[in-house]
Amino acid sequence: MKKVVYGLIILLAVIHQDVWWWDNGELVFGFMPLGLFYHALYSCMAAGVWAMAVKWAWPSDIEQWAESGDEAGGGQ
Amino acid sequence: MSSSITPLIALAQAAEPVSRTPLVIIGIYMCLLFALGWISSRLFRGSSKDFFVASQSIGPFMLLMSVFGTTMTAFALVGSTGKAFSLGIGTYGLMASSSGLIHTACFFLVGLRMWSFGKKYGYVTQIQFFRDRFESKRLGYLMFPILVGLIIPYLLVGLIGAGNYIGGVTRGMFPGTFEAGAIPAWMSGLVICLVVLFYVFFGGVRSAVWANTFQTIVFMVMGLVGFLVIANGLGGLEAASQKAFENAPNKLAREGLMTPAHFMSYMLVPLSVGMFPHLFQHWLTAKSAKSFRLTVIAHPICIMIVWVPCILIGIWAAGLYESGELRVPRLPNGNPNPNAVLSAMVKTFMDSPILIGLFSAGVLAAIMSSLDSQFVCIGSMFTNDFIVPLRGEVSDKQKVWMGRGFIVFIVLITYVISIFKPTSVFNLGVWCFSGFSALFPIAFASVYWRRLTKAGVIASVVATTVTWSLFIYDSLGNKGEKWFGEVHAGEYLIAGVMPVTFIFLASLVALIIVSLVTKPPSQSTIDRFFPIKNS
Helix, strand or coil: CHHHHHHHHHHHHHHCCCHHHCCCCCEECCCEEHHHHHHHHHHHHHHHHHHHHHHHCCCHHHHHHHCCCCCCCCCC | CCHHHHHHHHHHHHHCCCCCHHHHHHHHHHHHHHHHHHHHHHCCCCCHHHHHHHHHCECHHHHHHHHHHHHCCHHHHHHHHHHHHHHCCHHHHHHHHHHHHHHHHHHHHHHHHHHHHHHHHCCCCHHHHHHHHCCCCHHHHHHHHHHHHHHHHHHHHHHHHHHHHHHHHCCCCCECCEHHHCCCHHHHHHHHHHHHHHHHHHHHHHHHHHHHHHHHHHHHHHHHHHHHHHHHHCCCHHHHHHHHHHHCHHHHCCCCCCCHHHHHHHHHHHHHHHCCHHHHHHHHCECCCCHHHHHHHHHHHHHHHHHHHHHHHHHHHHHHHHCCCCCCCECCCCCECHHHHHHHHHHHHCCCHHHHHHHHHHHHHHHHHHHHHHHHHHHHHHHHHHHHHHHCCCCHHHHHHHHHHHHHHHHHHHHHHHHHCCCCHHHHHHHHHHHHHHHHHHHHHHHHCCCCCHHHHHHHHHHHHHHHHHHHHHHHHCCCCCCCCEEECCEEEECCECHHHHHHHHHHHHHHHHHHHCCCCCHHHHHHHCCCCCC
16 A cells, blocks of 8 residues: 555656646636646645655654654753 | 726835834834733743743644744745746645645644654654664764755745845835935844744743734734735736736746646645654644644645735736736846835835724734744754764753753844845745755655665755755856756756755655665654554
8 A cells, every 4th residue: 555655746746747738727616726626636646645644654663763752962 | 907097006106105103013013012922931941941942731622823923934935926927826725725735734644653763752843853763873964954954945035034024114204314215124134033032932832822823813813914915906806817817817827837747847846844843843742642633634724814915916916017016126137126016016005004004013913933943943953963963962951051052142143134134035935945845855754654764864864965065156146157957937947847856856766765775764763653553
């Protein structure tokens, strides 16, 4: 599932380049330019993919390591 | 709005409403911030860890609000509206939707790991991490002035944006006292600096987080309310967009305003958040890794809630401007001032002075919610990355006071520059972000590439500094024929793409090549920073 999530993230990067309606200024719902509507929808899709990443690709190992006890002092 | 009432609007604009109610509301808002700053500073525990990273006690909601509020500044409200006015709806794709993907990727892939090292090894600043990761104290001395130098334009974005906005919205309030009867930029900048300094000075990052949470809620709510009121003033959403469709149809698409290559190269700009020192500091305030989850999921939605209304207001303004129904103050070169578009729309299409005041408080909230984090961060870096390594042992109390002192010093410098250098908020922001984006490979490789070396990092920093300086001079300082690029629709492009492309590439190539030919870090350092197998 982790690989699917990373695949979706790459897919999102690709479909951000929506050249297919570059010159289309139609209004969706009577007020929203098509290109803007698509990118607003894209923001929602990004939130969905990141929700999947949190569920299936969360770096629990790093989290556990960090919370396993402080070793503070480095860098001071 | 029919064209028959155009003269009425022009008359109303010429008459200039003189109600000072908006200013009173802004004043009340500033007092609220003073009170919030005072209350949160009561919780200050007196230690430098509390001043710089709030003792790592911040939960999911406050982390979301503070991280989001910090990334949204004048760039997001004043800048995006102005940019949409001149470059159309493509502005959203350039910075907003790409940020929903890239910002969040930075939080998820880099932020979480940085937080884990901060938690484990007690880091307070980004440079402390880099010093240990690359086994070099001197690296900190190289990075400190560069990071501070890049933050200053970011601070300027906020102050210039606030000055332009307040100047526009108070126009005519003080006839005979100030030019055009508007509050001058030096005065609004001064008040904003003093308010933010007050709560940051006494409460450090904890006060910044509290204030950010409050301010982010204010600017999100007021932004939406303001958008609906402006739409209503234009006869509804459909009528407003129809006006843009009829008079400025090019602003509803991207053809002729930007090319796909230009658009794609903007994807590199949001990488800057992976290297912002003030964001690094916010990551470190998180109580646990789980605190990041809400931020990772909700950040793209929050961006959409703020940016879509601004872009629509920007294209509506373009339509109204083309039809002669909106006056936008001009720049010395005769072009309409993009920074003044939002205030012009607010003044023209919001009837209620109370609403204008509330909306203006929202705009200032967005600006101040970034300034506070940047102020604290600068103080943290000066104390922990410059003074402590130089002087050795410094008491906790001294650290806090030195941090405060440097904050005041930098705010003073930035404030003075802001008075003399009015420029496009959006373009200035993009230059600042480009510098940070070019340094992003350092942040990313430091947590994923064991072979990365100190020399590689130095080469990357030098390559970034040289290319960034050359390009910014060519873009803004070179009054003759440009050496590298050309200006297209107000954007300085090199070979049709954003300069960040070449700055980023120079940084990345230098980082990789020099790392491969120099001595790798010691095994103990590798073990320390790559504790999980295959991580």
